[in-house]
Amino acid sequence: MLNKIHQRLNSKWLPLWVLLLASMVAIAILFNKPSVKKRHHKKKVPIAEVVSTVQTQYAVEIHGYGTIDPKTITTVVPRVSGSVVKVAPFFKPGGFFNKGDVLLELDTLDYEVALEGMKSEFAQAKLNYEQEKARSKQAKLNWSKLSKGRKANDLVLNIPQLELAKAQFSSAQAKLKKARQDLSRTKIIAPYSGRVLDQFVDIGQYVTPGTQLLRIFSTDYVELRVPITEEQYALVGLPEHYRDEVPTKSVNQPKAFIESNVAGKKLVWTGTVVRTEGTVDVSTRQIFLVIKIDNPYDTNGDNRPPLKIGQFVSAKVKGVTLENVIVVPRSIVRENNYVMVVDRQSKVKRTQVKLLWENDQEAVLSAKALTQGDRILSTYLPFVANGSRVKIKGEVLAKEHGKPGHSKNYSSVVKKIDKKGHS
Secondary structure: OHHHHHHHHHHHHHHHHHHHHHHHHHHHHHHOOOOOOOOOOOOOOOEEOEEEOOEEEEEEEEEEEEEEEEOOEEEEOOOOOEEEEEEOOOOOOOOEEOOOOEEEEEOOHHHHHHHHHHHHHHHHHHHHHHHHHHHHHHHHHHHHHHOOOOOOOOOOOOHHHHHHHHHHHHHHHHHHHHHHHHHHOOEEEOOOOEEEEEEOOOOOOEEOOOOOOEEEEEOOEEEEEEEEEHHHHHOOOOOOOOOOOOOOOOOOOOEEEEEEEEOOEEEEEEEEEEEEEEEEOOOOOEEEEEEEEEOOOOOOOOOOOOOOOOOEEEEEEEEEEEEEEEEEEHHHOEOOOEEEEEOOOOEEEEEEOOEEEEOOOEEEEEOOOOOOOOEEEOOOOOOOOOOOEOEEHHHHHHHHHOOOOOOEEHHHHOOOOOOOOOO
């Protein structure tokens, strides 16, 4: 009985004893916890690369694209009717011809007959005119002997008859000239040296005045229209011309190099910028330069094929030379045209610059906002603030190896101008 009572008492107080023991353990841990050591984090200074600025000169080169156009293109039509009886061997698309060559001939029989008839009419009119001149002269002589000072009328002096004969003679003379021209026009003569673009007729076809025979174009030179922006146009160096202006000096004609890939081979032609079209395209706000390429169809020693009308090519135009400028990689010029200059204390300073010219690789800056030897941050640091410190990569490596540090000089990749003006 006593054992049962003792077991009941123990089971009743057991949870209390467990809770008391756990509290004692927690108090012991709380008063005996290890001390926490505070760690001081140093702000990490980023390592970056810089380039040193060098004042130099830079030859602007403008790139563009366009298609080859002929200088002169003509649609040849006949002035007379007839059947085509003969065509030249080159009378086909792509054929070359010289000025004065006969392109094709029409049947001449009708015009030969007409010419002989006009010769007969002309001879008769000339005879009548000479006879009337003789009659008029004789009438004046007779009247002077018999008139006794009286004035004769025109009919007595044979003047109306003479004027009629003279008019008939002039008309016959003009008709004879036209008959000869009509006969000569049965031969279609090339107005200039060129090449056949399109052929519309052949032997046996009957043509009338206005019928399109063929289209031809001149080959002394071709032209290339290259669209450029208004900013690029200012750097081409073409002088502006005004109406009634008398040029006082030779006109500057910038050189251009025309490139095309034919069968995997890069071919180059040389041309000159001769003019602009004088208007701005309202949709693109661009100006068209016109490049002249002389003798594009002449033979050459490198077996270069001739340029073709409509061929798509690229052009490099030599523009003006910018003096006292700084050339840097295009990637280091930030949005809104500013660069990050690193001073002697390795602090970053945001500097606004004037961008004079740029392409995919380089940016040409005015030297006014920068000085010779300024170090410009070339590593992209997205969150660098004005006045932040950076470590120069070259100086860090130099300290690790015990050597004096230096920054990269971009002058080794700046375009240099040789005596011929090529960069």
